[in-house]
Amino acid sequence: MAGVQLAGMASGLDTSSIIQQMLEADRQPMYQKQKEINKIKMEKTIWQNIDSKMSSLKSAATNLKFSSTFDSxxxxxxxxxxxxxxxxxxxxxxxxxxxxxxxxEPGKITSGTALNFTDGVKANVEETSTLTDPNEKFSVGGSVTEGSFKINGKVVDVIADDTINMVINKINVSNAGVVASFDSTTGKFKIEAKEASTSQNIEFDSTDTSGFLTAVGMETHLGEKIENGENPDYQKKITDVSNLSGVSNGFFTINGYTFEMNTADDSIESIINDINGSSAGVTAFYDNDTKKMTLTAKESGDDITLENDTSGFLASMNLMNQTDDTDATTEKSVYSGSxxxxxxxxxxxxxxxxxxxxxxxxxxxxxxxxxxxxxxxxxxxDTDKAYGEISGFVDKYNNLISYLEDKTKKDGELQGDSMAVNLIYSLRNKLTGTVSGLDSDYNQLALVGVEASDTKTSTLKIDKSKLTEALKANMEAVKGLFTQDIGTGTITDEAVGTGDGTTVDYSLNYTPSSIDKVTLQVGTTTYTASNSTNKLITSGTPQAGEIYVNLQSGELKFGTAPASGETITSTYDYDENNSRDGIAVRLKSYLNPYTIYNGTMDSHIKSLDSTVKDMNEWIDSMNSRLKMRSDSLKKQFTAMEQAISTSNSQSSWLTGQLASLGTS
Known part of the structure; x- marks a missing residue:
């Protein structure tokens, strides 16, 4: 009976429902875990958006550092x-x-005399029309009715109110590659190919439901293709042009660029295309009206040098040794630009x-x-260039800050998230802080018109007139506010000043990265942070034997003024994150660890992915356990049903036996 489920047939119980209810309680932790997964996935999307916005802001900061931003x-x-x-x-x-x-003026040469080339012949057909008035509507009378016909596959529709001139216009604008005309004096109706070429044919469809072609005498051409066109000489192969019999296979050179001539394949048109598409630095064209070819240097002042004409093409085109040729030899011609x-x-x-x-x-x-x-x-x-880049930078900053503020507000998806909150605080401080070492009128964004939007947000707004005026008044100072880059390194024996017995305030050229890396030499006395008698401090008021060092500005204050004539020197490390760096420099430096591959944001997002993976594996494990428990419960209930069924069968047998004894 393995695998058989009686489903309450013996006991009368809904055993399937009972099993599901028993398992449902075990599924509750899985449901809760799935909710957590969905929340983490939503959080991942938010952090991916933050990462993208941070990268955009870093790019905008980089743009501000380009010389073209402030030096344009x-x-x-x-x-x-x-x-x-x-x-x-x-x-x-x-x-x-x-x-x-x-x-x-560019060098230029036009064929010395006209080339005796023939024009092409256009495919055409002309017949006598039975219609005489080109402006009379077909509805007045006659055999033309509403319908259509085709020329070169293009449909021309005819209506009752059309005239010959109207249909002519329809033919000419149909893109069929033909031109129709009517001579009212002779009564001749003509259709001619637009181009003179053997490939430009006139083909009529076999059907004309309007009767127009019949009325203009063209009915005999229905279903016919007219192929009597002929290419002009400049489009024919060189071997087919009688006036180019002096041209043979070979080469010619223009401005040092060599062209190969194959008379069986090339035409004047193809050679001109080759010249114009080359690096010879000239433009060539053929004028079919004057029958002359012209070469013009592409750049003003440039010369045109023709030589090595083994094919005879340049000579046959009357381009060699013409007027204005500055070279005395017959094998070479130079037409100079001015x-x-x-x-x-x-x-x-x-x-x-x-x-x-x-x-x-x-x-x-x-x-x-x-x-x-x-x-x-x-x-x-170019103040517009600088203004535009600053405006773009502020827009990217506001876009990031607004998104962070929205996600960290009350009931926001990142409410209470320390990383997101710290980002807002740090970004605001990077932008609104003072840049040390600059003119005091230009050492903060607010001083040049980039101000806080209001007290409820960390976003910024631009006072256009104030920023524009600052850019016009002192572009270099505004540039320094954004791009001053102190860099990273060590200053050795920097000359700080010379004591006069009264002055206690001095300043380092750069901002030290750490007080532990600073050494001040005053005369023969050495001051360090670890020295107990001659000590460097970073807070409080310096006493005798102490020197206060401001790590934000590099300013120094002595507890006792250096004696007159005492030289003051300093050795210290500095880094690019100090207060002397410009807004764009410090912001890019701050954002870089977040946005690089495997950086803070990348690692955080991967951590969320890892958490989701672990949770899904736990859910898979729980599903396997529930499957085993379900199978076990089904077996137990099946065994119970079988036992009840057997008991019921035995009871029925005993009842039957007892009944039979009573009747015997």
Whole structure:
């Protein structure tokens, strides 16, 4: 009977329900554990968002450290249609007056005489129409009705109110690659391919439900393809152009770049494409109207040098040894560009190009000036660039802080989380603290217009006019507020000053990283933190034999003024996290351990993953135990049902036996 479940058939009990109720109590810890898993997964998502926002803030801090942020220059021109400019970070704020501008011209050569090439033939068909008035609507009378026809696969719809001219317009805009026309004098209706080429055909569909093609005499061409086009000479293979019989397989060189000629494969068009796509530095084109080819240097002032024409192509195109060729040999032709000339602040300059750099300013001459005309280029600091980067930095900071404050508020998902709370506190202090060693008017964000939003939040707001004014007034000071970077290292025997018998206040150039790493030498006396008689202290008022060291600013205060003539030197370690570092520097340094691979955030998120994994393994283990318990309970209840069934059977037998005895 193994595996058989009687399910209360003998006892009358719902044994399956009883088993489920017994197991449900055992499942309660699993349900609670699943709730904890869901909470941790939600917390993981929050920390991943925090990590992403911290990385964005670190990137914004990095952008502030780029030289282009605070050192960028902007250039304005009194006539930017003729002269424009840009400036590198090395350019100083100044003005340049330009006059007597003559543009540099690129080297250029056009075929000396027209090339006797033939135009192509366009595929066309022309027939006499039975319609005479191009503006009469088909609804007035006649055989044209509502319907359609196709040319080169494009559908042209015809309605009753159309005219010949209307249908012509529909054909011409249908992208069928053809042009239709009607000559009312001769009554001729014509359809012609747009391009002259053997590949540009005219193909009519076999059906015309409108009757239009029949009315204009084209019915005999239904289902026909017209293929009488012919390529123009500049598109034909070189071997097929009679006027290029002097060209053979070979090579030619333009500005040192060699092109190979294959007369069976190449055409003038393909060669021009090769030239324009190469590094030869020239632009080539063929004018079908003048039948001439032109080469123009891509850069103003550059020359064009043609040589090594073993193919005879350059000679056949009438490009060699033409007027303005500055080379005397027949095998080589040089067509020189001309230099630009300009007077800048009274000094005459000759430049090989219309683009040149002077004092970190990139000038671009676009047009010659008129006689006596002067154009001024003014170079100034680009406050918009700096403002934009600072604004972006504040936005990223606010985005992170607002998210942290929302998650740590009352009933927030991270309420009471010490790591999240400490992040808010530390980030706020990094941004709102003083940067030592700067002008006192520029050593805090609030002084330049980046202020606390209100007392209920740690977010910041920007006073645009105040920040803009600070950038204009002292860009270097604002730059230092963000980017001053003291770095890490050791200062050895720094000259602090010389005693005069009365002065007790002095200052180190940098901020010490630790009082244990500071040694002060005053005359022949050595002061250290561990010395009991000549001692360095970091709190309280210094007494005789003591020197107070401010680890936030590097300031010193002596308990007793050094004697007149006593030299004061110091050796100490300093690091990049001290108060002299700029806002962006200290913030990036603070965020780096959090955001790097396997850093604080990465490790925290992995720890949450590990916790979830352990909980899932515990749930799996509990499920296995419950399965075993379920199987055991089922066996016990099955055995009970079998016993009751057997007992019931025996009772029925005895009852039957007793009944039979009574009747005998």
């Amino acid at each position: 220059r902007t250039v304005s021109s009194t006539d930017d249609s003729k002269i424009t400019g840009t400036a590198t970070t090395s350019a100083s704020a100044s003005s340049y007056v330009l006059e007597n501008v003559v543009l540099a 230099d630009a000339t300009v007077t800048i602040n009274g000094v005459n300059f000759t430049k090989p190009s219309n683009k040149f750099n002077i004092n970190g300013v990139n000038f671009e001459l676009k047009s010659a000036t008129d006689t006596g005309e002067k154009i001024t280029l003014s170079v100034s600091q």
